[in-house]
Amino acid sequence: MSDAHHGHVVEHPGSKPHVVAHHFNDADHEFDASKQGMWVFMVTEVLMLGGLFVAYAIFRGLYPEMFKAAHAYLSVKMGATNTVVLLTSSLTMAMAVSATQRGERNKALGLLAATVALAGVFLVVKYFEYSHKIHSGLLPGGLFGTEQNAELIKNFPKAPLFFSLYFMMTGIHGLHVVIGMGLILWIMKRTSAKEFGPHFYTPVELVGFYWHFVDLVWIYLFPLLYLVG
Amino acid sequence: MAHDHKHDDKKHGHHHYVLPNSLAFKVFGALIFLTIITVWTAHFDFGAFNFPLAMFIATIKALLVCMIFMNLKNDVKENSVIFFTSFLFLAIFIVLTGSDIFFRGDVYVKGPLVAGASKSKFKKPWVSTAELVAHGKELFGQQCTSCHGAEGLGNGPAAAALVPPPRNFAQNAGWKNGYKPSQIFKTLKEGIKGSSMASFATLPAEDRWALAHYVVSINPAHAKDTTSDLAAVGVDPSKDGMGGESSSPTIPVSVAMAKLAVADINVAVASSVAKNPDAPVGSGAAYYQSKCVGCHGVSGEGALVRNMGVSPKAYLKTGSLSGVPFDRFKSVVTKGLPGDVMPGYGNLSNAQLQDLYNYVKSAR
Structure with missing residues (x-):
């Protein structure tokens, strides 16, 4: 047992030692508490996005035919591409965590870089999707181009609602992707500084959680927005 | 000591599970396979099953990500409880909101909407008795x-x-x-x-x-x-029934709100409307007192019209004139609202209309 007034120190050869915060009994205590904190944070994420999912459920229930007609304006190809891209990035992220746990620092760095790169690909695809929507006037609420889409608006006057949901849901998801990229870059910097290893990898794992959660949300957004039956 | 025991756990890999790459690839393969299945099944029309099927596949994918990539499977149970409870709340959120929006009409038609409406006691109400x-x-x-x-x-x-x-x-x-x-x-x-x-x-x-x-x-x-x-009118005289009503009518929310807004106005107020003798002749106030007061009430609270199955614009109570531009006001007053109770009053000059507009706005 080390000095009660200072934290434990956990070490691994070739890495910086990690000092456990003084209010934890030991490194495991710290790890478990941090992880639980992250799960609680993800609960708040579920509930925040939940509002949008409720709005989606209600409006789809009220205007099923409109959803069917409006969703045809989205590109299933691009949505499916982005699904594969995000799933792959989840794989590289999961492998980056286990590489860190095994002390394979360079492999972890490579996998984290791949994750950021895939996130970039996701955003580029999203950029093309968004610019096409903006160009065609397929925009939320009052911004909707009624003249460009006269046929849709004539048959389905509530169609702008679908695009409100589309932009709000994918927009908040996209914001999470951008934040996730920042977090992974931060983790890469700290990995390069030899802060992580088998002795201490909590931040890598928790950023991993965040990234998997981003993937999780997209797993639902893809069928809800792109594949309305 | 309690946490010494925990140290032993660590050696058994209880907290520090390392995901083998082989399993990671298997899960990834399953996720891609399920994505292909989702896109593929979207080409078929399973009717009412389209949506549950897509959500079922998405949930399997989500569980794979949670359990394996996020390692909830080997994590302490309370983290599973914490995380999955959020979905329980989400389900409550969706179900309660949906039951309100989609079934509110059923509630309204179960009880009589208007005071004095009776329970069904006439078997063939189209036969006069x-x-x-x-x-x-x-x-x-x-x-x-x-x-x-x-x-x-x-x-x-x-x-x-x-x-x-x-x-x-x-x-x-x-x-x-x-x-x-x-x-x-x-x-x-x-x-x-x-x-x-x-x-x-x-x-x-x-x-x-x-x-x-x-x-x-x-x-x-x-x-x-x-x-x-x-x-x-949809009545088969050989059968008992409600007569010409296949489905019960529902009341739009906006109408219900307007009804609520004026519910406290006694209809008796309207028949004994107090005229304002001080209003200058030809002014907006005088015009309101002579033409509008009968339906809209002394101060725009709705009065008479509330008892006629329509929603009057109870300006004072609901403030619904706010944001109505003069042009719209002019159009409604001069042409009326076709199909609604509001008749048109075409013989007003622009200045009189403006004065009336100002008066109604100030009355609010």
């Missing part, structure tokens, strides 16, 4: 006299303001839909477009039949329904 006529007379007193007058002669207190004027039931000529009970029933259900006659579809069907029989009783010259007349 003394009891139905009496019931109709009672309802007539509550719903119709403000425009049609106590005797149904089209001379109620609000009649003077309405263009075209309310029907005089004692007359035989000029009935838009005809004066057989089934035709009156239809009018009560749909209203008459372009006139002040509103739809009374929020009244239960048997109440509308009772009103129709009462109106017919005012002028005994009225013809009786034939089987084809009844069929026209």
